[in-house]
Amino acid sequence: MVVRRAAQKTAPQGADEHLLVQAAQNDPKKFDALYELHFERVYYFLASRVHDRATAEDLTSEVFHKALANLATYQWRGAPFAAWLFRIASNALVDQYKRASREQSSSDNAQNLDEHPDLSAPALETVDYHARLFRLVDHLPAVQCQVIRERFVEQRSIREIADRLNKTEGAIKQLQFRALQTLRAQMEGGHA
Amino acid sequence: MPKRSPAVQLDRAIEAMLIALQPEPEPNPSPALAQLMPTASALRDLPRSDFKSALKSDLQSE
Numbered sequence: 001m002v003v004r005r006a007a008q009k010t011a012p013q014g015a016d017e018h019l020l021v022q023a024a025q026n027d028p029k030k031f032d033a034l035y036e037l038h039f040e041r042v043y044y045f046l047a048s049r050v051h052d053r054a055t056a057e058d059l060t061s062e063v064f065h066k067a068l069a070n071l072a073t074y075q076w077r078g079a080p081f082a083a084w085l086f087r088i089a090s091n092a093l094v095d096q097y098k099r100a101s102r103e104q105s106s107s108d109n110a111q112n113l114d115e116h117p118d119l120s121a122p123a124l125e126t127v128d129y130h131a132r133l134f135r136l137v138d139h140l141p142a143v144q145c146q147v148i149r150e151r152f153v154e155q156r157s158i159r160e161i162a163d164r165l166n167k168t169e170g171a172i173k174q175l176q177f178r179a180l181q182t183l184r185a186q187m188e189g190g191h192a
Numbered sequence: 193m194p195k196r197s198p199a200v201q202l203d204r205a206i207e208a209m210l211i212a213l214q215p216e217p218e219p220n221p222s223p224a225l226a227q228l229m230p231t232a233s234a235l236r237d238l239p240r241s242d243f244k245s246a247l248k249s250d251l252q253s254e
Contacts, residue, residue, distance in 0.1 A: 028254070
């Protein structure tokens with residue numbers, strides 16, 4: 001299977017991204033395009049640091065609401081739009097860390113939060129890797145996509161998934177295996 | 193013990209990963225196991241698709 005171009009979507013560079021930002025500044029309804037480009041990056045950036053799905057979702061929501069609310073004040077200086085989103089996300093993480101420390105000083109959540117998010121180039125490459133992988137999941141054959149989502153997002157057992165899809169457990173394991181082979185091959189830019 | 197299929201080996205490793213247990217070592221590990229587990233591990237933070245669409249709708253309504 002040839003890598004699908006849509007799944008390889010990466011942030012447009014320079015002038016193209018500037019145009020998207022300008023369009024959204026003129027018409028907030030066009031913020032959608034920026035959201036679609038950056039959702040997975042922001043989500044992974046946060047999820048990998050808070051280690052809790054509900055908190056990651058709350059913070060992702062906070063980041064995009066703040067970005068939309070402050071878009072008019074954003075000034076293009078040549079840096080990728082994602083850098084601005086990551087700064088908002090970093091601030092949201094620090095605030096979350098402080099809240100968690102105050103409210104649950106001895107909880108796991110407070111201990112697991114990363115107070116000083118890493119914005120180095122290697123860290124952001126890891127973010128891009130995961131964002132690309134997450135987008136590729138949606139381009140798997142429908143049944144493989146469902147197996148991956150049920151297994152990794154809903155954390156259902158193979159038996160539960162087999163019951164829900166009216167298939168054998170062996171068939172679900174094969175679908176999971178093939179899905180991961182496809183994803184790995186596509187991440188390497190090869191063929192599944 | 194008969195050798196487990198690569199799909200079964202992979203699922204045992206994923207199951208252990210998802211419940212944060214150290215997997216029992218496979219006696220005859222398939223090469224696919226080492227190749228595919230990094231991808232499986234990276235999927236642990238896969239976002240819910242309905243969260244993405246719900247947040248998008250929420251932002252559109254602002």
